[in-house]
Amino acid sequence: MGDVGNEEKAAVDSKEWYLTAHALEGVPTSDHLKLRTISLSLAVDSIPDRHLVVQNLLISVDPYNRTRLTGVEDGLYFPPFKLNEAITAITVGRVIRSKDSNYKEGDIVFNFFSPVAEHCVVPSELVRKLDPTSGVPLPDFLSSLGLPGFAAWVGIDVVGDPKPGSNVFISAAAGAVGIYAGQLAKLKGCRVIGSTGSDEKVKLIKEEFGYDDAFNYNKETDLDAALSKYFPDGIDVYFDNVGGKMLEAVLNHVNRHAQILVCGMISQYKKIWTEREGVRNLLNIVGKEVRIQGFMSGSYFDRFEDFTKEMHGYIKEGKISSKHKIYHGIESYLECLSSLFTSSNVGKVIIEVNP
Amino acid sequence: MGDVGNEEKAAVDSKEWYLTAHALEGVPTSDHLKLRTISLSLAVDSIPDRHLVVQNLLISVDPYNRTRLTGVEDGLYFPPFKLNEAITAITVGRVIRSKDSNYKEGDIVFNFFSPVAEHCVVPSELVRKLDPTSGVPLPDFLSSLGLPGFAAWVGIDVVGDPKPGSNVFISAAAGAVGIYAGQLAKLKGCRVIGSTGSDEKVKLIKEEFGYDDAFNYNKETDLDAALSKYFPDGIDVYFDNVGGKMLEAVLNHVNRHAQILVCGMISQYKKIWTEREGVRNLLNIVGKEVRIQGFMSGSYFDRFEDFTKEMHGYIKEGKISSKHKIYHGIESYLECLSSLFTSSNVGKVIIEVNP
Numbered sequence: 247m248g249d250v251g252n253e254e255k256a257a258v259d260s261k262e263w264y265l266t267a268h269a270l271e272g273v274p275t276s277d278h279l280k281l282r283t284i285s286l287s288l289a290v291d292s293i294p295d296r297h298l299v300v301q302n303l304l305i306s307v308d309p310y311n312r313t314r315l316t317g318v319e320d321g322l323y324f325p326p327f328k329l330n331e332a333i334t335a336i337t338v339g340r341v342i343r344s345k346d347s348n349y350k351e352g353d354i355v356f357n358f359f360s361p362v363a364e365h366c367v368v369p370s371e372l373v374r375k376l377d378p379t380s381g382v383p384l385p386d387f388l389s390s391l392g393l394p395g396f397a398a399w400v401g402i403d404v405v406g407d408p409k410p411g412s413n414v415f416i417s418a419a420a421g422a423v424g425i426y427a428g429q430l431a432k433l434k435g436c437r438v439i440g441s442t443g444s445d446e447k448v449k450l451i452k453e454e455f456g457y458d459d460a461f462n463y464n465k466e467t468d469l470d471a472a473l474s475k476y477f478p479d480g481i482d483v484y485f486d487n488v489g490g491k492m493l494e495a496v497l498n499h500v501n502r503h504a505q506i507l508v509c510g511m512i513s514q515y516k517k518i519w520t521e522r523e524g525v526r527n528l529l530n531i532v533g534k535e536v537r538i539q540g541f542m543s544g545s546y547f548d549r550f551e552d553f554t555k556e557m558h559g560y561i562k563e564g565k566i567s568s569k570h571k572i573y574h575g576i577e578s579y580l581e582c583l584s585s586l587f588t589s590s591n592v593g594k595v596i597i598e599v600n601p
Numbered sequence: 602m603g604d605v606g607n608e609e610k611a612a613v614d615s616k617e618w619y620l621t622a623h624a625l626e627g628v629p630t631s632d633h634l635k636l637r638t639i640s641l642s643l644a645v646d647s648i649p650d651r652h653l654v655v656q657n658l659l660i661s662v663d664p665y666n667r668t669r670l671t672g673v674e675d676g677l678y679f680p681p682f683k684l685n686e687a688i689t690a691i692t693v694g695r696v697i698r699s700k701d702s703n704y705k706e707g708d709i710v711f712n713f714f715s716p717v718a719e720h721c722v723v724p725s726e727l728v729r730k731l732d733p734t735s736g737v738p739l740p741d742f743l744s745s746l747g748l749p750g751f752a753a754w755v756g757i758d759v760v761g762d763p764k765p766g767s768n769v770f771i772s773a774a775a776g777a778v779g780i781y782a783g784q785l786a787k788l789k790g791c792r793v794i795g796s797t798g799s800d801e802k803v804k805l806i807k808e809e810f811g812y813d814d815a816f817n818y819n820k821e822t823d824l825d826a827a828l829s830k831y832f833p834d835g836i837d838v839y840f841d842n843v844g845g846k847m848l849e850a851v852l853n854h855v856n857r858h859a860q861i862l863v864c865g866m867i868s869q870y871k872k873i874w875t876e877r878e879g880v881r882n883l884l885n886i887v888g889k890e891v892r893i894q895g896f897m898s899g900s901y902f903d904r905f906e907d908f909t910k911e912m913h914g915y916i917k918e919g920k921i922s923s924k925h926k927i928y929h930g931i932e933s934y935l936e937c938l939s940s941l942f943t944s945s946n947v948g949k950v951i952i953e954v955n956p
Binding site: 313493494509510511514515520522525526527528529531532533535536538539540541545 | 870883900
């Protein structure tokens with residue numbers, strides 16, 4: 247669906263993904279998520295005050311959304327999605343109707359709670375204006391300068407305190423957050439090792455993102471042995487994106503006063519909690535005086551300008567590289583979400599909706 | 602064995618507990634620990650420089666010693682005990698021979714690494730002189746003014762930061778550390794709830810140690826329901842002495858930015874780690890931005906004088922009460938250690954060796 251002629255239209259058709267059945271286990275399928283077409287009125291009278299009609303251009307595909315498909319409240323990031331309602335995502339879009347004098351048609355906005363849809367009506371307080379003339383490609387607003395970059399920065403620069411020379415381990419190291427966490431830790435002078443899901447990605451994060459070394463966890467039958475090999479001096483900082491068995495293995499290799507910065511636990515998203523495998527060696531926390539700190543980047547938004555300034559500087563100086571996996575068309579959302587759980591992507595997964 | 606005549610003796614018989622077989626699971630028995638009698642020379646020439654011969658008066662019986670009987674290095678507090686060697690404990694003793702001019706016969710000392718024995722030869726750098734004329738009963742040097750009180754103070758006053766009015770949960774609440782952690786949290790104006798292993802102890806910690814409420818975990822078939830009942834507003838601070846299933850239950854009830862201060866995990870001491878039940882809901886750490894901080898009081902010894910001053914003040918003002926369970930004779934050590942795992946004690950378990 248193009249945007250030509252939207253200015254004159256009284257309504258627009260919009261495809262959106264909605265939840266048809268809870269997905270308790272495994273990778274979600276078309277049994278759980280379906281696409282439907284709704285009609286959104288563009289008549290100015292029908293739009294509430296301080297609301298915008300936004301045509302989405304880019305949709306961010308995020309692993310944590312998997313946790314919202316179960317219908318179960320279990321330590322989730324956000325409440326579960328409701329049956330028959332559109333699921334939501336972070337998007338970059340273009341304003342096509344405005345009932346807020348601070349926004350005009352054509353403005354490019356970042357939208358934290360958009361439906362996974364081609365168009366949406368959104369309260370203006372939930373969006374933030376972007377500057378498309380800043381020289382930054384739009385996809386970067388969903389990656390290096392967006393939430394993945396921000397989450398990596400909050401973990402490494404705010405919540406954590408990796409010292410120069412310390413041994414840093416990053417799981418899901420080729421993922422949207424991992425590539426930035428690794429690069430930021432390198433900028434702090436750390437020795438950085440990553441784990442990822444394919445040999446190709448191992449090669450890539452060493453060559454393009456400066457990791458000192460990396461391993462393919464799918465090939466390591468014994469994670470304990472792998473960590474012994476890559477961390478002969480133990481782990482000082484673990485930036486955790488996966489949880490589960492990798493966290494358990496790490497706990498056997500942490501040094502005294504280690505920091506475990508928990509950004510996410512992708513291995514834990516596909517099951518309700520009572521069905522998950524537990525971590526059996528938390529006793530290490532005591533003897534080794536470990537700090538485990540979970541964090542949500544949303545709690546640090548007061549630092550977003552500091553982050554933007556620092557990250558922008560690194561990008562201009564060529565010290566931070568990005569990678570996006572771009573899918574095309576709203577129809578691809580289900581395939582994209584599934585792809586996050588099959589080790590098949592590098593960097594940020596984004597859907598280009600309306601080129 | 603009395604101390605009469607030691608001054609003239611050339612040697613002294615000393616009974617000591619030593620490890621005869623590793624205890625991988627369950628409560629240790631006489632299959633694993635046995636008593637033997639050795640002879641210690643009291644001849645001055647035979648004592649190394651800067652060493653003391655100490656007659657133990659009080660022996661501290663501590664749960665963490667259980668972890669040292671397995672022969673396995675697995676996130677332990679201290680390395681495993683060796684077969685055929687005496688096991689060690691914290692003691693209070695009297696110097697009966699000195700090869701260090703800073704110590705004289707009759708001095709009362711605190712000994713962090715004594716064998717579990719009637720007498721020992723110890724490097725003077727491993728002991729600390731006590732003042733038996735301070736008005737503090739000797740057992741308190743192993744409880745309120747000793748490591749249990751110090752561990753509670755480090756957790757509540759140094760590592761943690763419980764705010765007035767916050768909801769604090771303490772497990773093993775009638776244990777050596779728990780009774781002080783609860784009292785210190787009350788002094789900070791918190792609402793304090795404890796879990797313990799008998800109805801009698803529930804009553805006692807409410808009546809003698811100021812807990813706002815308490816429950817008997819042996820009677821609660823559903824820990825989740827119990828925590829819902831006692832923490833309708835969620836848990837802000839968890840002082841963890843037990844780990845395992847209680848920690849898992851707590852993670853479903855913590856509030857945003859909760860602190861979990863991990864002093865010990867007594868439920869995890871009886872098995873090697875691969876045989877333990879895991880904690881399945883660590884994902885709560887992320888969404889609720891929880892901090893889990895393990896600590897060992899030994900890392901905070903630079904604060905011991907601050908602690909002593911503060912605790913002494915509280916004791917004099919009647920704001921902190923103590924409770925000791927005194928056993929008699931070195932022969933009772935095995936029974937005492939076992940008792941720590943059967944919910945049968947209140948407060949600090951101590952053996953009086955040489956009255």
